Amino acid sequence: MQRLGRLPTSWRKFALCSGHDPELWFLVSQDGGAKAVAICTVCPVRLDCLDWALEHHERGGIWGGISARRREQMRAHARAAVGRPREASLGRSLEARRV
Numbered sequence: 001m002q003r004l005g006r007l008p009t010s011w012r013k014f015a016l017c018s019g020h021d022p023e024l025w026f027l028v029s030q031d032g033g034a035k036a037v038a039i040c041t042v043c044p045v046r047l048d049c050l051d052w053a054l055e056h057h058e059r060g061g062i063w064g065g066i067s068a069r070r071r072e073q074m075r076a077h078a079r080a081a082v083g084r085p086r087e088a089s090l091g092r093s094l095e096a097r098r099v
Contacts, residue, residue, distance in 0.1 A: 011049065011052070012045075015043060015049060016040075017040070036062045037065045040062065040065030041065055043065075046064045049063050050071075053066075
């Protein structure tokens with residue numbers, strides 16, 4: 001997956017979520033956010049989105065296909081493993097483990 005660079009929001013214009021109801025990502029419904037995650041899964045800027053949420057300590061919603069609860073678990077795991085790493089690397093680390 002190609003990364004779009006480090007501009008703070010340049011990735012947003014390529015996000016597949018634009019044009020959809022934001023409530024899919026922020027008011028997680030009975031489906032547990034499955035519709036939002038399905039869109040994120042095929043989004044070309046999924047990792048940029050996840051990195052942004054991690055860098056900005058976004059506490060709500062689904063970002064990059066990852067729930068707020070799971071992002072907090074990622075942060076806690078990273079802190080325990082290596083002692084407060086730069087959080088932007090967490091999204092890239094997650095992707096590397098899936099490849």
